[in-house]
Amino acid sequence: MTTSEQVAAWIREAGPRGTTVVTGAGISTDSGIPDYRGPQGVWTRDPNAMRSKTFEIYMTDPQARAEDWQERLHNPVWEARPNAAHAALVDLEHGGWLRAVCTQNIDGLQQLAGSAPDLVRELHGTMRWVSCLSCGLRTPMPEVLERVAAGDPDPACLDCGGIQKAATIAFGQSLDPGTLRACSDAARDCGVLVAAGTSLTVHPAAGLCDIAKEAGAKLVVCNAQPTPYDHLADAVLREPLGVALPRIATLSNSP
Numbered sequence: 001m002t003t004s005e006q007v008a009a010w011i012r013e014a015g016p017r018g019t020t021v022v023t024g025a026g027i028s029t030d031s032g033i034p035d036y037r038g039p040q041g042v043w044t045r046d047p048n049a050m051r052s053k054t055f056e057i058y059m060t061d062p063q064a065r066a067e068d069w070q071e072r073l074h075n076p077v078w079e080a081r082p083n084a085a086h087a088a089l090v091d092l093e094h095g096g097w098l099r100a101v102c103t104q105n106i107d108g109l110q111q112l113a114g115s116a117p118d119l120v121r122e123l124h125g126t127m128r129w130v131s132c133l134s135c136g137l138r139t140p141m142p143e144v145l146e147r148v149a150a151g152d153p154d155p156a157c158l159d160c161g162g163i164q165k166a167a168t169i170a171f172g173q174s175l176d177p178g179t180l181r182a183c184s185d186a187a188r189d190c191g192v193l194v195a196a197g198t199s200l201t202v203h204p205a206a207g208l209c210d211i212a213k214e215a216g217a218k219l220v221v222c223n224a225q226p227t228p229y230d231h232l233a234d235a236v237l238r239e240p241l242g243v244a245l246p247r248i249a250t251l252s253n254s255p
Contacts, residue, residue, distance in 0.1 A: 003235050004244065007194075008251030010218045010234075014191025016096045021089060022183075022208050023103040023110070026197025026223060030083040030242050032076050033107055035197075055172035058165060059133070065163070066153040072127065072141070072166060073148050082113035085196070088245035090114040095253040100186035104198060104205050106168045121183050123175060123205050125168035134162025141166065180204060187211040194220045194248075197241050200227040 001009070011019050025035035057064045090113050092098050101110055101120045106127045110120050130144045131137070137159050144164065147155040157164050169175055183205075187193055193212035200206040200221070209229045213219055221233040222244050230236050237244045 003237055004247045005251055007192075007220050007235055007237075007248050008254075010192045010220075011092070011097050011248070011252045014097070014218075017099045018191040019092065019097045019194065020099045020186040020190040020192070020208075020212070021092075021101045021194045021196060022187075022198060022205065023089075023101060023105060023196050024198025024200075024205075024223075025105060026199075027085045027103075027241050028080070028083070028105055028107055028109055028197070030085065030240070031080040031107075031109055033080050033109075034076075053170050055170040058170055059163065062154055065165075068166075069145075069148045069154065073145050075127070077107045077109075077127065080107065080109060082109045083242055085241035085245045086110050086113035086115075088249040091246075091249040092252060093119060095249070097252055099190050100183065102183040102186060102205070102208060104202065106166075121179050121186070123169070123179060123183060125166070125176075127166045127168055129167040130164050131167045132157035132160060132162045132164050135160040138167065139164070175204065183208055184211055187217075188215045190215075190217050192218045192220065194222060195227070195229065196222040196245060198223065198227070199225065200229045 029035055058068060086109055089101055093115055098119060101115060103110060103120060103122055104124050106124050108126055108128045111117055128141050130139045130141055135157060137157055144155050155164060156162065187208040188211050190212060193209060195209060200209060209219055213232055218234045219232055220235045221227055221230055222237045222241055224238060
């Protein structure tokens with residue numbers, strides 16, 4: 001039995017809604033969105049790129065906010081489309097196997113691929129919306145980027161004049177407690193946890209692996225590079241996600 005066949009067998013044994021998937025930036029690289037911590041990652045090549053993603057700096061430095069809005073304006077996510085790995089998770093969902101998709105990604109591609117919105121838990125928020133940090137107003141990102149493109153370097157909230165920010169979790173911000181609780185529950189309740197395209201170096205997301213293992217689940221790591229959890233995994237797949245996940249989905253859904 002191949003590793004993929006074994007993983008599919010575990011998914012089938014876990015039963016309906018018995019598998020939780022944790023995704024990271026690696027699932028979106030085939031869509032043209034670079035990862036962050038891989039060998040050619042955004043922050044690997046330019047550590048200074050993290051500057052505007054630090055909450056304290058963002059709040060106190062208008063130049064950092066201007067840099068961040070320009071990065072949002074020209075981000076490759078706006079041209080990106082879901083790839084075969086995203087589609088494979090939709091296939092697993094349609095097969096009835098998925099408990100949840102807990103994603104560290106902010107690109108929204110899993111929902112664009114067709115995943116049910118209430119199945120996807122966005123641990124690090126989403127860049128498709130903007131939040132006012134004073135009054136909490138949420139605005140679709142394209143509306144704010146129109147103002148950036150028209151020359152506003154740091155668009156303030158149109159309701160209260162407060163500082164606005166993409167609805168993402170910056171360094172120094174706490175994760176949404178409800179989202180984290182939902183992901184923790186999904187890890188604790190599953191029979192299989194698949195970590196796909198994540199370096200498993202960022203907590204508390206990486207800690208979902210610990211929760212799942214402590215509860216007795218099988219842990220499957222699908223990542224091109226080694227992770228700190230490989231030694232705990234019941235299976236490790238180094239194949240590209242666009243190959244590995246569709247194969248697992250097909251085998252899981254086979255009669």
